[in-house]
Amino acid sequence: MHDASDQASPSRLVEQKTVPALFDKWIGERIPVFLGTNYLSQELPFSNWYRFKEAFSPEIVKQAITEHPVSVETCLDPFSGSGTTALTAQFMGISSVSFEVNPFLADLGRAKVETYDVKEIHAAFDEIMAVAEKLGSASDVFSETWLPETFVEPGKNGKWLFNVDVAHRVLTLRKAISSLPNPAQRRLFRVILGSSLIENSNVTINGKGRRYRNKWQYRSKTGSDLMRTFQMRAAQCFVDIEKFSLKSATVANIELQDIRDQNLCFPKFDVSVFSPPYPNSFDYTDVYNVELWMMGYLKSRENNIELRKKTITSHLQVTRPFSVLAEKPASLMQALFELEKRREHLWDKRITGMLETYFFEMSNLLRRLLTSKKPKGRVWIIVGNSQYAGVEIETGQILAEIAEDMGFSIVMNEVSRKLRTSPQQGGAPKLGESILVLG
Numbered sequence: 477m478h479d480a481s482d483q484a485s486p487s488r489l490v491e492q493k494t495v496p497a498l499f500d501k502w503i504g505e506r507i508p509v510f511l512g513t514n515y516l517s518q519e520l521p522f523s524n525w526y527r528f529k530e531a532f533s534p535e536i537v538k539q540a541i542t543e544h545p546v547s548v549e550t551c552l553d554p555f556s557g558s559g560t561t562a563l564t565a566q567f568m569g570i571s572s573v574s575f576e577v578n579p580f581l582a583d584l585g586r587a588k589v590e591t592y593d594v595k596e597i598h599a600a601f602d603e604i605m606a607v608a609e610k611l612g613s614a615s616d617v618f619s620e621t622w623l624p625e626t627f628v629e630p631g632k633n634g635k636w637l638f639n640v641d642v643a644h645r646v647l648t649l650r651k652a653i654s655s656l657p658n659p660a661q662r663r664l665f666r667v668i669l670g671s672s673l674i675e676n677s678n679v680t681i682n683g684k685g686r687r688y689r690n691k692w693q694y695r696s697k698t699g700s701d702l703m704r705t706f707q708m709r710a711a712q713c714f715v716d717i718e719k720f721s722l723k724s725a726t727v728a729n730i731e732l733q734d735i736r737d738q739n740l741c742f743p744k745f746d747v748s749v750f751s752p753p754y755p756n757s758f759d760y761t762d763v764y765n766v767e768l769w770m771m772g773y774l775k776s777r778e779n780n781i782e783l784r785k786k787t788i789t790s791h792l793q794v795t796r797p798f799s800v801l802a803e804k805p806a807s808l809m810q811a812l813f814e815l816e817k818r819r820e821h822l823w824d825k826r827i828t829g830m831l832e833t834y835f836f837e838m839s840n841l842l843r844r845l846l847t848s849k850k851p852k853g854r855v856w857i858i859v860g861n862s863q864y865a866g867v868e869i870e871t872g873q874i875l876a877e878i879a880e881d882m883g884f885s886i887v888m889n890e891v892s893r894k895l896r897t898s899p900q901q902g903g904a905p906k907l908g909e910s911i912l913v914l915g
């Protein structure tokens with residue numbers, strides 16, 4: 477594999493087609509120094525509605541579309557996350573279909589690509605405020621909701637995520653939002669409230685997961701703080717919606733789905749741009765579960781386990797059967813051989829099973845993409861390597877070999893930048909992130 481520098485070569489950023497003015501208005505004048513995940517996207521309108529660290533930059537989607545040899549009619553993203561592919565395609569006037577298994581993230585993406593009547597969302601906001609005010613200190617909000625013990629004061633072992641006044645206000649607003657008759661508006665305000673949570677909690681979320689803040693015991697956040705954040709965020713979203721109202725003329729479907737479901741119907745697509753979970757034992761259900769619980773997407777422990785089981789096998793948070801590829805590519809064989817030699821150093825003996833299953837599932841996905849792509853269709857994959865017991869798993873290279881064996885051609889296979897290793901390996905900066913383009 478060609479190990480490129482930390483910068484995308486300037487030629488990659490040359491535009492071959494006219495980019496719609498609406499896209500330029502959204503992105504402004506920035507020139508990205510690399511194309512990959514977690515690069516300044518959170519500063520853009522819509523992208524800044526919720527801090528999703530694993531989002532990639534819209535420029536990678538733009539590049540996939542503008543460099544495509546024929547004109548692009550349909551884009552596909554099997555792992556929508558915060559909805560970057562759908563949103564970018566929409567800004568470029570191209571229809572898209574995306575899938576996402578996490579219901580809060582699916583709603584986040586849908587809320588961004590939805591069409592709204594600005595006057596009506598202002599009225600809906602006033603309605604929420606009025607209903608929340610009426611509900612006031614109604615005490616039954618807690619009795620109607622089951623939350624893990626650690627979530628609300630007094631918590632567990634002297635620790636909790638939300639002071640009771642904040643949690644009460646969240647649940648009251650949730651109730652007020654659910655009284656809105658319009659489902660798209662309900663979704664928008666659920667997303668806004670969901671995005672207001674972490675700031676008013678005692679924890680932060682970063683690449684290593686959830687952490688209690690320094691001196692969190694002295695934070696004393698209240699329901700009024702939560703209310704202020706909710707109002708500010710709503711105001712920001714309304715500005716974006718109004719400023720870019722023209723974009724939503726283009727269809728962007730985001731479906732709540734486990735991509736591994738064999739009954740799922742993939743559309744015929746020109747370009748598929750996506751970033752799957754990396755096989756680094758990082759469970760998104762876990763890291764982004766504050767919103768899932770507090771906004772009522774999860775109602776019981778069983779719901780939580782069920783959702784974890786629906787995610788790609790890139791982590792070991794739930795026990796599930798492992799699968800193996802009948803024909804393994806050389807780079808995967810080599811990695812498994814090295815891991816076997818260092819077996820006693822693995823922090824969990826199931827890691828090799830997890831990796832085999834990850835590539836088995838990704839191989840199934842690639843096969844379906846191969847049959848769903850149009851004759852000149854291309855698949856752009858942004859994926860990171862991982863490391864266990866000192867053995868680097870070259871995810872991009874392994875996927876490239878699997879893809880080539882099944883009939884894809886390799887248009888590009890580059891390591892775009894070095895990532896940190898996952899928390900389990902101490903977070904040292906040294907792993908590659910690949911951009912793989914299949915034709």
Ligand SMILES: C[S@@+](CC[C@H](N)C(=O)[O-])C[C@H]1O[C@@H](n2cnc3c(N)ncnc32)[C@H](O)[C@@H]1O
Nearest residue numbers: 531532555557558560576577578734735787788
């Ligand atoms: C790396 S993120 C995608 C980020 C996205 N490109 C963006 O810019 O926001 C991977 C996503 O895949 C989702 N996912 C994991 N397993 C899935 C499955 N079986 N089906 C569909 N989505 C899944 C995760 O919930 C996560 O949101």
